Amino acid sequence: MEKRDLIYEGKAKKVYLTDDPALVIVDYKDDATAFNGLKKGTIAGKGVINNRMSNLLMQRLEASGIPTHYVEELSDRETLVRRVSVVPLEVIIRNIAAGSFSKRYGVKEGVVFDQPTIEFSYKNDDLGDPLMNEYHALALHLASADEIALIKRYAFMVNEVLSAYWKERGVILVDFKLEFGRLSDGTIALADEISPDTCRFWDAQTSEKLDKDRFRRDLGGVEDAYSEMMRRLT
Ligand code: TMP
Secondary structure (H helix, E strand, O other): OOEEEEEEEOOOEEEEEEOOOOEEEEEEOOEEEEOOOOEEEEOOOHHHHHHHHHHHHHHHHHHOOOOEOEEEEOOOOEEEEEOOEEOOEEEEEEEEOOHHHHHHHOOOOOOEEEEEEEEEEEOOHHHOOOEEOHHHHHHOOOOOHHHHHHHHHHHHHHHHHHHHHHHOOOEEEEEEEEEEEEOOOOOEEEEOOOOOOOEEEEEOOOOOEOOOHHHHOOOOOHHHHHHHHHHHHO
């Protein structure tokens, strides 16, 4: 597979064309940002960990019937994925109150929900990824009603699979963010990444935070948290 032009550079990843128009290469960086890019830093080794974790989890999800963009890990930081046109929605599932949910509704972090919640943000950096409901997404033609229904179904399936997976490894899956895309035939597939950048992971025994909140909130031990999650994975 030949790596060609850089077509996109985001906060944490670069995307390259290949000689196959249906496939692109994702290259994971150690760069970290928070608060829509206001806070910037580096988490040494993060790219390697996120690449490996995301790939292992995507393969697990694929085996559970959720289509993903994953094709093949090429190196420590590079993965071959199907090219998608991104549905500009951030899909957030929560099992426990934390982060912006706690802030918005004045609920203490750690309150366990009777059932998982789902919410959408409009993936738009200029607007700061505003929260939106599915009627807003329909009004703006971000996705069709059928696509939104499927995305919701997949998102809750991901939660079932990953919550059980991490529970076996002594980790509570508090919440996470997913992004979906359309393959050339219109099939909805899970895209982007699943990693400590995009999930909240708490140690099941101590409730210690093992994710990017250590960076966002200056808690220290950022690299150690990522390494510990990598250790739990394998
Ligand atoms: P929040 O509580 O800040 O809304 O975050 C919910 C989840 O989504 C959390 O696991 C972190 C993840 N997330 C991202 O992956 N990207 C983002 O830009 C934000 C704000 C959150």
